[in-house]
Amino acid sequence: MGNQISLFVTCMVDQLFPKVGMAMATVLERLGYRVDFPEEQTCCGQPAFNSGYRNEARIVARHFLKTFEASEKIVVPSGSCTAMITHHFADLFQKEPETLERVHAMEKKVYEFATFLTDVAGAEDVGARMQDVVTFHDGCHALRELGIRSAPRRLLAHVKGLELREMLPAEECCGFGGTFSVKFAELSGAMVRTKIDAILRTGANTVVSLDPSCLMQIQGGLSRAGSSVRTMHLAEVLASR
Amino acid sequence: MSVEFDQKIHTTLADANLQLAIYTATGRLKEKRIEAVSDAWLPDYQELRTQANAIKKHAIENLDHYLEEFERNVEARGGKVIYCKDATEVSDFVLSLAKERGSRLIVKSKSMTTEEVDLNERLEHHGLESVETDLGEYILQLAHEKPYHIVAPALHKTRYDVAEIFTRELHVANETVPEKQTLIAREVLREKFLHADIGISGANFLVADSGAVTLIENEGNARLTTSAPRIHIAVAGIEKVIPRAQDLAVFLKLLARSATGQLLSVYASFLSGARRPGEVDGPEEFYVVLLDNGRTKLLPDRSKRQSLYCIRCGACLNTCPVYRKIGGHSFPWVYSGPIGAIITPQFMGVSHEPGLPFASSLCGACGEVCPVKIDIPKVLLELRSDVKKSETREGQNRLEKLAFRIFAWVMTHPRVYELAGRMAGGMAPSGDGKWINSVPSPMNVGPLKEWLSQRDLPPTPSKSFREMWRAR
């Protein structure tokens, strides 16, 4: 019936934030989906692509295409990784028409997690409960490449006990940008401190986002600043009961 | 990146006053733009962007045709078009004309293109007095500085800076009130306008079907520059051509709103040549300098040539979280911000400043606000690839190339990937579940060191996701 989902957890979640992947699986299973985890999966290749190493990115992308060939639907707990697949794989294979066709087929079945819930599963209330005051950080890839704005907010609106406060200014980059965060560390640090100022102004206890990389940047900054504000991935909030 | 680039960024970040000035000035412009293009004020904004992009695309893809049409129409009304391949040819032309006409005093309105070719410096070197008349540019000329921002050149100067500059250069009493400072400049420059022999302007648009230049401004200095002196020279990059006067209905709706949030700039001049018979005032001679200076280098690449669509509104600067921290003077060329980041490597070669395309988190805010829909992030990514190809050719940055080769290999061998993950996890500090503030010296190198210089590190979990999944 099409309720089989493959998880692409992303290399960052796999190695650094495994609970995010588990939370995502939990939420999907609660909605009645059957979830599998193709073991051959590794990475979408974004670090190489963003660093200008297109050949290397291509190699990794091919591996991704092979790993998920048989999957019906693939759900990803990351806006930037989803965008890499749905918006940039095509850039890598312009000269390989056959692979390009496989890329276009893949684009249609890869979903960012929040979008999957609202647009495919048609679920805004996943039965979550969490007593907290949170603010939501729109990761840039999710926001501008995938056009995601309201889906996570609609999902959070249905979490019992949760108060959402928007930060001002909104929609500003956290400063991660992949290798940018270490190549231009001081600049990246300045950007995250501006983000943290906006977060603290909301008075929220928790920052929620759909991108683990943003969360790593923001949490790293909050921790360095000695703040007790914590970060959570949307999946973890939605899995809370 | 070069040491110079790194240093300039560091210096700017360390200057708290400058940080505040840049952030608030750009913040204001950013917010005003958002309102001016909102549904309440410009319901067909997205459609206009699409149209503007289509017009520019067509003009650039047929540039030779439109340049020739423009030229024909200028000359049909007695004007002259001079093609210049570089900075020297531009100044040579102006100098020879000035000599022929016995001109000593030139007034100039704001033109990034003339900044690009260091026109003032060249003219002054040859004994001409060439005075900037836009208030911000005038202040900078007195201070011997380059513009800080495409639209707000003196963004980084406080009123006290201005007072100091005026006192030193104009020998006036110390005046720190901006309204009064403006009056000082107005008086000095009025004299220049009325006595100058030549007025040099830029051109926001070159209108092919009319042989006309369009000038957008708020102060009135461009109008005076092009109306008071006997000779008007407009200097513009060849990419400024648009096909029809009627296309201005699209561009004029987008330009001021994108730049400053105004519905229209105070003055928009459509100038098509010297004064006509019967007209009482206006210049007697009209010249348009069409500048290449490397623009033809940006044309061959079908994707990157969209960089030439730019109408110099500055919206990308105002919205860029990077520009808003590092400011205009960190950039290696006169054009700063996201547009500067994509055109500089194309004009100067990627090795000129190899770090430039990487000085971005690829947040995409620039592409979102560009009125002509230049896909700036896409061009940045292409330039990053160009930089790496160049480095591979030159045998530079071998270690990084090797690292990514290994990355690709590891990521296509899941068992190796898993093993590497477990090993790294074993070595990395677990932090007892807390985020990590520092690591022992031997480990504090490279990317790890850079990361830790600014923020804490996540603790390594005891199990990876796949290990947890298997254990389910």
Added chain:
Amino acid sequence: MSRDNILHKVRTALGRSAGQAVAPPPPVRLRIPEVPMEARIESFIARLEALAGKAVRVATMDDAREFVALAIAGKTAAASNAPYLAECGITGLPGVRSGIRDLGELREVCAEVDIGITSADYMLGDTGTLVTIASPAEARLMSLLPPAHMAVVPKERMLTGLDELFTLAPHPAEITSSMVLITGPSRTADIEQILVRGVHGPGNVTVVIVG
């Protein structure tokens, strides 16, 4: 010569040959909204006043003349050669210099007087804009040099906006060397983003809409 060199480079880069035809450009996009005259005038006034300009409505040409007479009392003024100003009797007002056809005189007068009076070829309702076309009747400097600018315009010249302007005047170059759109007083925010009016152009703009 650089001309041929540059054009050659352009063509080579684009894969075009000399004299090659072009595909038609994207169709001209001009959408004239339906806005009744009264609404246009109201919008014009609101927009101009939001920019610290002044907009006044008078019923007749006599009223226009009286308004101008009051406005210039105790000040020096010059008027352009616009027939409409003559029709209103404004050029005939005592103390108003007009009928200037000599460039030297024009420059001198405009540099000295307090107020420059012109008419306008069109007004744009949606932005509070005056459209001034240089001609024997209207000199450029009259609305530019004096610190105050007053335009007296019959209401019939009020258009909806840019799209209508470029529909009525698709080829301004055919009729003038200079068409200038004036939207409010001259301004700058170059020093600390603080708004200052009257930098080089007039800091004081008044539009008298007649009818």
